[in-house]
Amino acid sequence: MSREREAEELDSLVLATIEGWHRHGRALTEAEFNDLAIALFTHQLRYDPAYAAYCAGYGISLNALPPHWSAIPPLPARAFKEAAIAAFPVGSAELVFESSGTTLGAPSRHYLENRRLYDASLLAGFERAILRDGARLRYLLLVPNPAQRPHSSLGYMMGRVASQFGDGETGWYLDEDRLLVDAFTADARDACERAQPLCIATTAFSLLHVLEVFEERDIHLTLPAGSRIMETGGFKGRERVVAREELYARAIRAFGIASEQIVAEYGMSELCSQYYDLPGSERSFAGAMHRVKVAPPWLRTRILDERERDCAPGTIGALAHIDLANRSSCLAVLTEDLGAAVDDGILLFGREQGASLRGCSLDAEDLRRS
């Protein structure tokens, strides 16, 4: 069978899986997930030489396939910065997503052969997590505009969501690196006057910036009923960081919404699928409140210790994602993000700042306490 034919058949299987859950709520059995994962992995071994060479170090090859999806070697996410991880000729990629980051001065690049799986996965996940009530919202987007940043996965994702589920009046408020707070405020006020429910999609950093301006100008809105905020992205690489609880409390005050109307998304440019907050799942862990995050059934996550073994439930480790929608790149991705498995999903702890020079040093927090 040709590579193209094999890829098409696998894409169809994954699309059917996504569709089955999206339209009919059908989950995958363990055996179904395993069979599909091994089939995808075999395809990647066959056509992705960089990943295949890496797997050989684990003693895994086309002649020695893993017995179970959990034995698929997870590729370190940083490898996406150093090589084209693709089971197809990357010159024909329909989508290329780049992450920020400065390791070796190169961004991480995720090549996707086509947009079918990515679109299906993101739309299904978003609709099930954010639009369970079927609301048609106006999208005010504090994320990169695909017209300016065509390689931003977040921008692409929200562009697709808005065109699929929006009211046709989508607003983009990130002009390169400049946040258009005045335009955002005017459009939000206009929607409030028209009682048009909103979905504000924002990175945590952009949200903080807007909140600071609102607080400075004493702006308070009461978003129309049914409005919601999707927050993502944390504060990667930023100096100013606030705790999630504080950020949400300030957003609740500024926008006149309830806590459950704010939903956090967790994704990365190396994955085609996303995690979202499970409604009503707030719980205490290690002295802080966290929301459980859940993924669609084609995305599973292992929590690994330093020996690359699965951690016991409730133990913090590194997240290794197995995303069946990553057919054309690499389905198993090892991150430096931290998390812990719980009964109904995972708790996500993000990651600390990269290890830095210490010497005879205090850290930034100590700085303020010195």
Place this chain on the structure above:
Amino acid sequence: MTALSAIPVRTIAAAIGDAALRWSDADFPPRVRATNDIVERTGYSIPAVDFALDALFGELRTDALLETIARELGDPAALDGATARIRPLGRIAILSSRTTIGVAIPAMCFALCAKNDVVVKDREDRLVAAFSESLAQEHEAFARALRVAHWDGRHGSSRLQGARLIVVFGSDETIASVARERAADARTIGFGSRTSIGFLDASAQNAPAELTAALEGAARDASLYEGEGCMSLHALFFERGACHPSVLAERFSAAMESATNEFPVGERSASSRAAMLQQRNLAAFRAAAGRGAAYCDERLHFLVLLDPPAQEPPIFLPRTVALIPVDSSEEIVAYVERHALPIESLGVTGTPRSYTEIASRIGAARIASLGEMQRPPIQAHHGGRPRIAEYVRFLDIDGERE
């Protein structure tokens, strides 16, 4: 007048030496308590903390203090008497760092030898406070000269009031912050973030016994304090053409593994463990593509990264060392410049003096033998700065010379 102004400097140095001698005994009860508290604060293993305390208090000998004073100031007696021409500054504040164990203590001792009143910000383990109690037992004047406390910065700025000099062990940001907030008449001396590297030239690799000792020493330098100190080895350069890189890496890896027996691995954050796993697997990915290799034990207690890309800076993770082949020392200079690394120590084998030029070019403050990088002698400068000369002011009399 300061609390110590009437006490002869030899008496001060003798009291410090006597207190340090008591602290050199691992069974000295205050040291036992401090050891446990340091282990709890840092997560380091007891042997690592013991090594630190042995190195620290073993160096604080009376003769070594006086020798250092004589080297920097001339006759120590010049500090004594009503007509002394070397005077204390007045009050000195010293802010301890979170990482290096007891880093404030030598600075505090020299500030006291210079007869200053001293305020020290301690860490949660209260090591400095415990040692200051021993000093007060040696001579009651220390109780008046020395104030040691652990405080929260939000309420601590008043403690720095009146200080003529603030000595800060901390990150560059910390130092800048303290400098911004200090009183107009106070000066700041900062000991910022630095790192250390090593070099094995071809001759070192060709002498089997010397190479074994160097690799064992380098492993100790990299493993102590989980690689968190400014004297911790994070990159070991080796000259190409002598030892085969993979053989050298395997031997260094074996030495790193032995070091985990001598200094068991301390507590590690989940974040460090995740980052080490990422780095190991990234190195495995590179190796599969034909570049370099990763060496570690099964539990990832340590990580040796052979031949990482030159554009990648050292990885500042616990017991993680880049093993980098070079054709000449020029490549070391280029590497340090490319990554703007502030270098504390250059670890070498053989005759340290023969590495003066390269050490100077990379801005190192010290050349040390591999295996001795974590034992800086008290008679040497600290971070390239004097031990005591910055804690005094000089009174010159026209027409008279010392």
